[in-house]
Amino acid sequence: MDGMAATKLRLPISVSIATLFGLIILSLQLMSSATQESSELSDMYSWLLLGNSLGSIVLFVLIGINVYSLTKELKKHEAGSRLTTRMVSLFVLLSIAPVAIVFYFSVQFLNQGIDSWSNVEIDRAMEDALELSQVSLDQRMRLHLKQSRELARGVVGQSQTLIAIEMGDSREKVGAAEIALFSRQGHVIASNSIDPSDILPSLPAENIWLQVRQNQEYFAFSSGGDDELIIQIIVPVYDDEPRYLQVLFPVPVRIADLADSIDFAFVRYQEMTFLRDSLKTSFLLVLSLVLLLSLLAAIWVAFISIRHIVAPVKDLVKGTQSVASGNYHHLLPVTSQDDLGFLVESFNDMTQRIARSQDEAKAASIEVEHQRAYLESVLSNLTAGVISFAASHKIRTANQATYRILHVPVSHFVGQTLMDIIDDHVELTQLLKAIHELLECAEDIWEQRFAFFGPNGRQELLCRGTPLFSPAGERVGAIVVFDDVTDLIQAQKNAAWGEVAKRLAHEIKNPLTPIQLSAERLQHKLASEVTEKSAKILQRSTQTIVQQVEAMKSMVDDFAEYARPIKKQVQQVNLNELVNEVLALYLLHVDLKIVTEFSTRNVIIEADPVSIRQVLHNLVKNAQEAIEDSGEIRVNLDKVLRNNAEYVELAIYDNGCGLTEQQVETVFEPYVTTKLKGTGLGLAIVKKIIEEHGGVIWVDTAYNNGAGFVIQLPIVHKLGKSIE
Amino acid sequence: MMVLMSFSNLVSAEGYETIIRKANVELVDNYYEMNAEFDYNLSRTAKEALSKGIVLTWRVFIKVKKEGVIWDSTIYDQELVFKIQNHALLNLYSLQKNSGKTKEMYSSLTSVLSSISKIRDLKLIKKTAIKANQQYYLAVKVFFDREALSVPLRPLSYFDSQWALSSQWMVWPLQN
Numbered sequence: 001m002d003g004m005a006a007t008k009l010r011l012p013i014s015v016s017i018a019t020l021f022g023l024i025i026l027s028l029q030l031m032s033s034a035t036q037e038s039s040e041l042s043d044m045y046s047w048l049l050l051g052n053s054l055g056s057i058v059l060f061v062l063i064g065i066n067v068y069s070l071t072k073e074l075k076k077h078e079a080g081s082r083l084t085t086r087m088v089s090l091f092v093l094l095s096i097a098p099v100a101i102v103f104y105f106s107v108q109f110l111n112q113g114i115d116s117w118s119n120v121e122i123d124r125a126m127e128d129a130l131e132l133s134q135v136s137l138d139q140r141m142r143l144h145l146k147q148s149r150e151l152a153r154g155v156v157g158q159s160q161t162l163i164a165i166e167m168g169d170s171r172e173k174v175g176a177a178e179i180a181l182f183s184r185q186g187h188v189i190a191s192n193s194i195d196p197s198d199i200l201p202s203l204p205a206e207n208i209w210l211q212v213r214q215n216q217e218y219f220a221f222s223s224g225g226d227d228e229l230i231i232q233i234i235v236p237v238y239d240d241e242p243r244y245l246q247v248l249f250p251v252p253v254r255i256a257d258l259a260d261s262i263d264f265a266f267v268r269y270q271e272m273t274f275l276r277d278s279l280k281t282s283f284l285l286v287l288s289l290v291l292l293l294s295l296l297a298a299i300w301v302a303f304i305s306i307r308h309i310v311a312p313v314k315d316l317v318k319g320t321q322s323v324a325s326g327n328y329h330h331l332l333p334v335t336s337q338d339d340l341g342f343l344v345e346s347f348n349d350m351t352q353r354i355a356r357s358q359d360e361a362k363a364a365s366i367e368v369e370h371q372r373a374y375l376e377s378v379l380s381n382l383t384a385g386v387i388s389f390a391a392s393h394k395i396r397t398a399n400q401a402t403y404r405i406l407h408v409p410v411s412h413f414v415g416q417t418l419m420d421i422i423d424d425h426v427e428l429t430q431l432l433k434a435i436h437e438l439l440e441c442a443e444d445i446w447e448q449r450f451a452f453f454g455p456n457g458r459q460e461l462l463c464r465g466t467p468l469f470s471p472a473g474e475r476v477g478a479i480v481v482f483d484d485v486t487d488l489i490q491a492q493k494n495a496a497w498g499e500v501a502k503r504l505a506h507e508i509k510n511p512l513t514p515i516q517l518s519a520e521r522l523q524h525k526l527a528s529e530v531t532e533k534s535a536k537i538l539q540r541s542t543q544t545i546v547q548q549v550e551a552m553k554s555m556v557d558d559f560a561e562y563a564r565p566i567k568k569q570v571q572q573v574n575l576n577e578l579v580n581e582v583l584a585l586y587l588l589h590v591d592l593k594i595v596t597e598f599s600t601r602n603v604i605i606e607a608d609p610v611s612i613r614q615v616l617h618n619l620v621k622n623a624q625e626a627i628e629d630s631g632e633i634r635v636n637l638d639k640v641l642r643n644n645a646e647y648v649e650l651a652i653y654d655n656g657c658g659l660t661e662q663q664v665e666t667v668f669e670p671y672v673t674t675k676l677k678g679t680g681l682g683l684a685i686v687k688k689i690i691e692e693h694g695g696v697i698w699v700d701t702a703y704n705n706g707a708g709f710v711i712q713l714p715i716v717h718k719l720g721k722s723i724e
Numbered sequence: 725m726m727v728l729m730s731f732s733n734l735v736s737a738e739g740y741e742t743i744i745r746k747a748n749v750e751l752v753d754n755y756y757e758m759n760a761e762f763d764y765n766l767s768r769t770a771k772e773a774l775s776k777g778i779v780l781t782w783r784v785f786i787k788v789k790k791e792g793v794i795w796d797s798t799i800y801d802q803e804l805v806f807k808i809q810n811h812a813l814l815n816l817y818s819l820q821k822n823s824g825k826t827k828e829m830y831s832s833l834t835s836v837l838s839s840i841s842k843i844r845d846l847k848l849i850k851k852t853a854i855k856a857n858q859q860y861y862l863a864v865k866v867f868f869d870r871e872a873l874s875v876p877l878r879p880l881s882y883f884d885s886q887w888a889l890s891s892q893w894m895v896w897p898l899q900n
Contacts (some may be wrong), residue, residue, distance in 0.1 A: 034875065043871065045875050045878055046871060046878050046879060046882075049879055134815075137813070205828065207830070207835055220814075220816065220829065220831060221814045221829065223829060259813055262813060263811055263812060263813035266776030267776075267810075267811075267812060270776040270777050270778070271776055271777045273776070274772065274773060274778070275877060276872075278877050278880055282875070282879065282880070283876075287855060486869060655782060
């Protein structure tokens with residue numbers, strides 16, 4: 001709205017230019033009129049000259065500002081500046097040339113015109129006319145002087161009364177307008193005038209009396225009222241007491257007019273002759289001012305007009321630059337309906353179309369980005385590890401599960417090959433080399449199982465790889481997906497062992513009782529019928545059978561026990577207290593040193609306390625046996641985060657002989673033992689109990705000062721907070 | 725009786741400036757009356773212009789001012805106009821005073837200049853117009869009116885020292 005208001009308030013440029021030129025023409029016309037002496041404007045001549053000069057200075061300053069501004073724009077290489085400069089220069093050149101020609105010829109014409117006003121003949125004629133008039137008036141003056149002298153002689157010796165009486169006749173006789181007799185001091189003695197109302201005669205001025213006293217006579221022309229020309233004559237009256245007679249003669253009207261006319265013409269002619277150079281200068285000044293003002297106004301208007309014309313071009317250049325820099329929403333104002341306006345409209349139409357296309361492309365790009373982010377999110381949250389490779393087998397992406405499974409931040413190795421990871425993670429050498437070879441060689445989908453030792457012990461991976469091809473059939477990379485199937489395999493093993501146990505219980509334990517009973521019956525029936533020697537043999541044999549059957553029964557029971565699901569009485573258990581209770585039983589041994597380090601207190605887990613106590617007994621007992629009752633057992637209790645869930649980590653370390661690598665691999669499998677009397681089911685049962693409580697157990701392979709077992713169990717939360 | 729200070733100003737002439745030679749004010753019949761004398765120095769160009777019929781005009785500005793804190797107030801302001809013209813036919817110089825129609829004729833330039841070089845008994849202000857505790861001063865300037873010249877001469881006269889015929893403002897303190 002403000003912009004609209006501003007547009008409405010702004011005068012159209014054509015009106016502004018017309019007003020400016022109107023003012024200039026008016027001012028110049030006034031000045032032209034003022035050069036005429038008779039014009040009423042002549043009094044304002046100097047002010048008009050000054051006003052026009054100031055106007056020229058203002059225009060000159062405005063042009064200077066425009067030139068300065070244009071120079072700055074040129075230096076900055078602003079849009080449209082070069083076109084404006086070119087157009088203004090062309091206009092100035094085209095304007096100055098005709099103005100200079102007009103000026104030159106006008107000055108020539110003026111000079112010649114003014115010079116032609118006067119010539120020798122006219123000079124002579126004017127001087128002759130003046131001289132003629134002077135001679136004529138001089139003769140009249142001499143005549144009246146003579147008459148006045150005679151009148152003066154006529155009053156010599158007469159009384160004042162007689163003079164006064166005869167003065168009228170004397171005046172009429174010589175045709176004077178006024179006669180007056182003055183004393184030596186200048187006092188009026190007698191007077192007579194043609195006008196009876198004039199009681200007092202015209203009194204001579206001080207300077208006239210001065211001349212009279214010096215020269216005895218005075219005669220001169222003087223002006224009466226109404227531009228009347230009078231001949232004033234004062235002559236002395238030589239009497240006993242000197243007196244002066246003043247006679248005023250009127251110059252006839254016709255002669256006075258003619259004399260005045262000649263006087264006026266001569267003065268005007270002399271004035272023009274005198275002012276010839278000034279006139280030339282004055283006209284030159286006015287002409288220069290007129291041309292300068294017009295030229296400056298034209299140049300200034302040219303600046304404004306050209307800027308107005310160039311403005312759309314400037315906008316177009318700016319718009320193009322804006323489009324080039326990626327701003328497609330920049331619309332240019334359409335200020336005219338001419339060709340440039342059409343061009344601007346077309347430009348706006350083009351940019352709008354580009355903007356629409358750009359918006360659509362942007363929306364599509366955002367959609368693709370969302371899809372990509374979604375896929376990335378899905379990949380990140382997959383439980384399977386996914387690594388994508390470029391054609392050069394360099395890693396492009398790796399999801400979070402990769403780190404969880406391999407315990408290596410593979411995503412940090414983007415842009416490198418798997419072989420580069422080996423340098424920092426030697427434990428993965430075999431695995432990574434195998435995958436790398438498959439990436440290089442495999443032409444189709446492949447699937448393979450790998451095993452490696454991670455920080456949590458042996459891990460089994462199921463890897464699947466797929467080479468990626470472009471639509472043109474070129475190999476552009478590969479994807480490897482892998483799952484940690486350690487638990488799955490372990491579960492399968494456990495299930496297999498359970499089945500074996502069931503079958504053993506069923507197939508082996510059942511025949512044992514009849515075997516035992518039969519052996520005991522043989523002993524009972526035949527002992528009295530055979531010889532003493534044979535009886536002893538029989539007894540030993542039957543005893544052996546019974547013992548072995550018992551042993552087998554016991555073995556089968558243990559195995560059944562291992563295979564049977566644990567009957568859990570789950571309740572909230574304070575693990576700290578439970579551990580302390582179990583350890584208290586072993587503190588009775590003098591040579592045994594048990595060190596506890598609980599970094600957290602009152603850890604509550606949901607578990608069957610009997611089963612957990614069995615786990616603790618098994619592990620502590622193993623440790624005790626490993627150190628042969630003289631050594632140190634260290635029990636640590638700590639809280640850890642695993643998959644964003646809180647776990648309690650219980651670690652039991654001894655400083656015994658430790659486990660070999662082979663033992664570490666199979667230590668949790670049934671019937672694996674390093675002890676002479678053990679059944680080999682203890683750690684298998686421990687593992688089973690822990691897993692049934694949602695936990696994990698592994699051999700801490702990093703601990704090499706003996707054997708170390710680490711258990712992690714989930715912590716129970718109450719009201720969203722862990723209980724400590 | 726209140727007598728006003730009278731000063732003789734012998735200002736050194738620079739170029740063709742009119743010199744205000746003397747000005748004094750006397751209290752006559754409860755009126756302050758001014759007498760002044762000027763020296764007109766006509767340049768060669770001015771004399772030539774006069775002889776060619778150009779009218780020369782002088783304006784004598786006479787002011788009595790009261791000193792103020794910020795600006796001075798004028799309590800008397802008088803302007804006398806003298807126009808001199810040469811009449812070639814009669815070989816006389818005419819003097820026209822103020823806006824009067826009558827002209828005084830003089831036979832020589834010296835006599836006409838002499839007649840305008842003296843101001844006698846010009847009544848200024850009444851005695852009662854002057855207050856005892858105020859400072860007053862008389863300011864006089866003889867101004868040659870370039871704008872009364874012929875039109876072609878006007879612009880050039882401002883740039884020609886031959887036409888710099890005006891006097892400076894001359895100031896005399898008016899004391900009780």
